[in-house]
Amino acid sequence: DAPRFAFTVPSINCESPAKRYHWRVLPQGMKNSPVICQWYVASLLSPLRTALGDAVIIHHYIDNILVCASDHSLLAHALDLTTNALVAAGFELQQDKIQRMPPWKYLGLEITKQTIVPQKLAIRTKVRTLADVHQLCGSLNWVRPWLGIPTKDLAPLFNLLKGGEGLSSPRVLTPEAEVALEKVQKTILARQAHRYHPGLPFKFIILGKLPHLHGIIHQWDQVLKDQGLGDPLLIIEWVFLSHHRSKRMTRPQELVAELILKARSRIRELAGCDFSCIHIPIKLETFEELLQTNEYLQFALDSYTGRVAVDRPAHKLFN
Incomplete structure (x- = not known):
């Protein structure tokens, strides 16, 4: 699709034909770059999924790929096919980024042989604006399915979202919200989900x-x-x-x-x-x-x- 996202550089005073260029890489800031990347990687992995069948699971999101299989030999074979397909398409893979032993880190999760926990989650306790509260509650909602943080424990934090003001409107943690954050931090350290x-x-x-x-x-x-x-x-x-x-x-x-x-x-x-x-x-x-x-x-x-x-x-x- 690179030619479709070409750009033209006109010559001064039309003294020569305009020069037309197209991107050889996905430009930073281009809003549809992630979509194109996701589509292109999917087109490379789709034949592998068909060839390997249900015995192998290949998850991917943008440039994060997780290969799963029931035994080590099949996993090694699937991993080799995946890396070869990506390299043949022009991708450069850093060998130190390929995780072969647990714990495996994928999309913010840390996967061990038995459990699944979020990677170190930095909870922003300094809340000054409504935007800070949105970010805090968004992070907590993301980890809830794996850590089981009850709604009643988060209610004081969710209540800070009330009001129709702009994102820059001031917010301060109430004493109840501070207690809720303490409970959340204890839960993060004590709980996990399982494979x-x-x-x-x-x-x-x-x-x-x-x-x-x-x-x-x-x-x-x-x-x-x-x-x-x-x-x-x-x-x-x-x-x-x-x-x-x-x-x-x-x-x-x-x-x-x-x-x-x-x-x-x-x-x-x-x-x-x-x-x-x-x-x-x-x-x-x-x-x-x-x-x-x-x-x-x-x-x-x-x-x-x-x-x-x-x-x-x-x-x-x-x-």
Whole structure:
């Protein structure tokens, strides 16, 4: 597409034909440069994905590429094919940037053999303007799915976003917001998500107290528990409701339905499947009645073939 983004340099007083140039690299500041880069790298990786099949996963965003496979020999083969394809297309790869051993760093995440955590997150505690609050809340919203920071803990920070002023309008952290930041920093140090187990089904459980319900997409490794080898709970992602709720009266079953819809949509994006079990905080007889009369739950569970449970697995996080 380089010729389409050519530019022309006219001669002085039209003394000679204008000279036409086109970019050999994507220019800095050109708004569609990332889109062109993403498209071009995708065109190189697409044949590899087809040739390698489902046994290999190749993720990429702009110039960040993650190659995954079930065994080392297949991974090495896929990595060689990927690097060869990029080099043949004219890309220069720095060997020291190719990460072959854990922890692998990809798009702000640090991936180990068992867990996934955000890379060191610098939380800006100096808030002076509304723009600073937007940046802070944006960073926290990004890490929430992996760290499980509850909405109620972030509410004092989200409340600083209220008001129709410009981004340069002054803001100051309230005492409640400072306490919220302390909780967030402790959570960042203590929690992580897990890499999924390919042989286990995905489950979803709804936790919390009204109106701050939330859920966890997870797997349960009963073998680990039976043999006393570790924690059977594998947290894939946390699911939260929006902090900004409608002004109308919202019933608890509507919140449950919204979480189920959000979680089912997310697991289709992540794994292309549905949950084997959904644990809900409703008594069985109440759930059966609601399922017949409440359209929100009916929509949320439409075409769901898994099991709905009203009990919780025995785990400290679920108590």
